[in-house]
Amino acid sequence: MKIGVADTTFARVNMGAFVVDELRKHASVAIERYTVPGFKDLPVACKKLIEERGCDIVVALGMPGGKDKDKMCAHEASQGLMLAQLMTNRHIIEVFVHEDEAENDRELAWLAERRAREHAENAVNLILRPQVLTRQAGTGQRQGFEDAGPARQ
Numbered sequence: 001m002k003i004g005v006a007d008t009t010f011a012r013v014n015m016g017a018f019v020v021d022e023l024r025k026h027a028s029v030a031i032e033r034y035t036v037p038g039f040k041d042l043p044v045a046c047k048k049l050i051e052e053r054g055c056d057i058v059v060a061l062g063m064p065g066g067k068d069k070d071k072m073c074a075h076e077a078s079q080g081l082m083l084a085q086l087m088t089n090r091h092i093i094e095v096f097v098h099e100d101e102a103e104n105d106r107e108l109a110w111l112a113e114r115r116a117r118e119h120a121e122n123a124v125n126l127i128l129r130p131q132v133l134t135r136q137a138g139t140g141q142r143q144g145f146e147d148a149g150p151a152r153q
C-alpha cells in the first residue's frame, strides 16, 4: 500500500512531516510526498499522486488563513479535492486547519500536529483495516480538539 502526502508551503505548521512520522509506524506502508504552494494546488497534486505515482489514498493538508477570501478559497479547494476523489475513485483525506481555529500560534501548532496525526491514522485504517472505523461508528470522533462523543451514553 502506498499513501500520498500532499501539503503546502502556505501552511504555518509542517503538517506533512507529522503525517510522514505517523505513517512510518506502519512498516508496510510506502509514502509519496508532494508539496505545493497553496491549498488550491492540492487537488491536482493529489490526482497526480494517485494516477502517476500509484497512491492508494492521499492525505491532503492545508491551512486556510483567517480572511474571508481565504475561507472562500478553502471552500473551492475542498470542492476540487472532492472532484479529484470522484475522478480517481480514491479517498483523499482533507486535513484543513483554519488559522482562526486557534487562539494563538502555540495552539495552532498543537492543533495542526494533532489533527494531522489523527487523520494519518484514519488514512491507514481506511485502506488497511476498515473494520476499526466501523467499530468507531457513531462515537463522535473529531480530529484535533476533543472528541464530541456519542449522544447516548
Ligand code: RDL
Pocket: 008, 010, 011, 037, 038, 039, 040, 041, 062, 063, 064, 065, 066, 069, 070, 071, 073
Ligand atoms: O495557485 C497559486 C495560488 O493561487 C494557490 O497556491 C492558493 O492556494 C494560495 N492561497 C490564496 O491565494 C489565498 O487567498 C492560499 C490561501 N489564500 C490560503 O488561505 N491558504 C492556502 N493558499 O493554502
Ligand code: RDL
Pocket: 092, 093, 094, 095, 096
Ligand atoms: O477528509 C477528512 C475530513 O476532512 C472529512 O472527514 C470531513 O468531513 C471532517 N469534517 C470537518 O472537517 C468539519 O469541519 C466534518 C465536519 N466538520 C462535520 O461537521 N461533520 C463531519 N465531518 O462528519
